[in-house]
Amino acid sequence: xxxxxxxxxxxxxxxxxxxxxxxxxxxxxxxxxxxxxxxxxxxxxxxxxxxxxxxxxxxxxxxxxxxxxxxxxxxxxxxxxxxxxxxxxxxxxxxxxxxxxxxxxxxxxxxxxxxxxxxxxxxxxxxxxxxxxxxxxxxxxxxxxxxxx
Amino acid sequence: xxxxxxxxxxxxxxxxxxxxxxxxxxxxxxxxxxxxxxxxxxxxxxxxxxxxxxxxxxxxxxxxxxxxxxxxxxxxxxxxxxxxxxxxxxxxxxxxxxxxxxxxxxxxxxxxxxxxxxxxxxxxxxxxxxxxxxxxxxxxxxxxxxxxxxxxxxxxxxxxxxxxxxxxxxxxxxxxx
Numbered sequence: 001x002x003x004x005x006x007x008x009x010x011x012x013x014x015x016x017x018x019x020x021x022x023x024x025x026x027x028x029x030x031x032x033x034x035x036x037x038x039x040x041x042x043x044x045x046x047x048x049x050x051x052x053x054x055x056x057x058x059x060x061x062x063x064x065x066x067x068x069x070x071x072x073x074x075x076x077x078x079x080x081x082x083x084x085x086x087x088x089x090x091x092x093x094x095x096x097x098x099x100x101x102x103x104x105x106x107x108x109x110x111x112x113x114x115x116x117x118x119x120x121x122x123x124x125x126x127x128x129x130x131x132x133x134x135x136x137x138x139x140x141x142x143x144x145x146x147x148x149x
Numbered sequence: 150x151x152x153x154x155x156x157x158x159x160x161x162x163x164x165x166x167x168x169x170x171x172x173x174x175x176x177x178x179x180x181x182x183x184x185x186x187x188x189x190x191x192x193x194x195x196x197x198x199x200x201x202x203x204x205x206x207x208x209x210x211x212x213x214x215x216x217x218x219x220x221x222x223x224x225x226x227x228x229x230x231x232x233x234x235x236x237x238x239x240x241x242x243x244x245x246x247x248x249x250x251x252x253x254x255x256x257x258x259x260x261x262x263x264x265x266x267x268x269x270x271x272x273x274x275x276x277x278x279x280x281x282x283x284x285x286x287x288x289x290x291x292x293x294x295x296x297x298x299x300x301x302x303x304x305x306x307x308x309x310x311x312x313x314x315x316x317x318x319x320x321x322x323x324x325x326x
Contacts, residue, residue, distance in 0.1 A: 033287040033288065033289050033293075038292050044208045047213065074311075074314065075311060078307055081304055085300075095301075109284060109286045112285040116296040120292070123307050127310055133314045138220045139220050
């Protein structure tokens with residue numbers, strides 16, 4: 001956990017599985033309006049792929065540094081969600097009433113579709129960053145900051 | 150009939166996993182069994198038709214929660230994870246079966262599974278089912294209810310998750326330094 005896992009099998013299987021998990025997370029996120037899934041589940045799958053990355057390769061490897069940089073995005077998902085609501089408010093409607101989302105060339109149902117998609121991206125980012133942040137602080141809380149972010 | 154048999158089998162699997170969690174000696178194996186329990190529970194949800202709930206149960210219960218438990222266990226000493234099982238109190242031994250019997254007795258009055266005339270299915274569900282596609286162009290009714298009709302609810306849930314992450318980081322950082 002603190003350094004790279006020494007088993008070749010674990011490393012190569014993770015190299016194979018992590019991109020697949022991230023691809024599946026994006027699929028679940030963007031097709032959540034057509035089937036089961038959505039922002040919450042997609043965000044958690046993305047978080048699990050990132051957690052697997054730094055559990056296998058360690059937080060000081062290049063991949064692990066990328067995961068640690070993700071922590072700077074804490075709160076971005078919430079800003080996206082509230083921002084979509086605020087855009088509806090600016091355009092003259094109620095808060096989070098997507099029918100007022102000002103996107104030219106779209107009628108009200110299509111605007112609602114876009115609103116659902118954007119807020120789902122917000123939820124996914126928020127959940128993913130929170131999951132990674134909780135696991136990192138649990139795994140590294142007893143050591144002095146060994147990794148530099 | 151096969152439906153009934155499958156559901157019974159899955160419930161038995163869930164029951165087995167739940168009891169094994171309490172019977173096992175080390176905490177780590179108990180965590181792994183808890184993850185498998187969540188996975189079986191996800192299959193039960195999928196059989197009952199709640200695919201979205203099954204998805205969340207599989208991902209959160211079997212995935213993220215197991216990781217959180219394991220990462221926490223890595224930080225503990227062996228004497229903390231040794232399981233001591235004091236004998237159960239007499240009130241629990243007598244009272245809990247009585248309570249379970251009472252619940253089974255009351256469950257007779259619940260509407261049958263999938264009954265279209267049950268109170269939950271006549272209040273506002275028909276409105277969602279009939280109008281959500283025309284309103285939002287979203288075929289998945291669950292997504293349109295969560296993100297559009299009840300968007301405020303989801304927003305506050307997102308705030309709760311964000312707060313949990315921040316609180317965890319603050320608490321654990323304090324104990325480390």
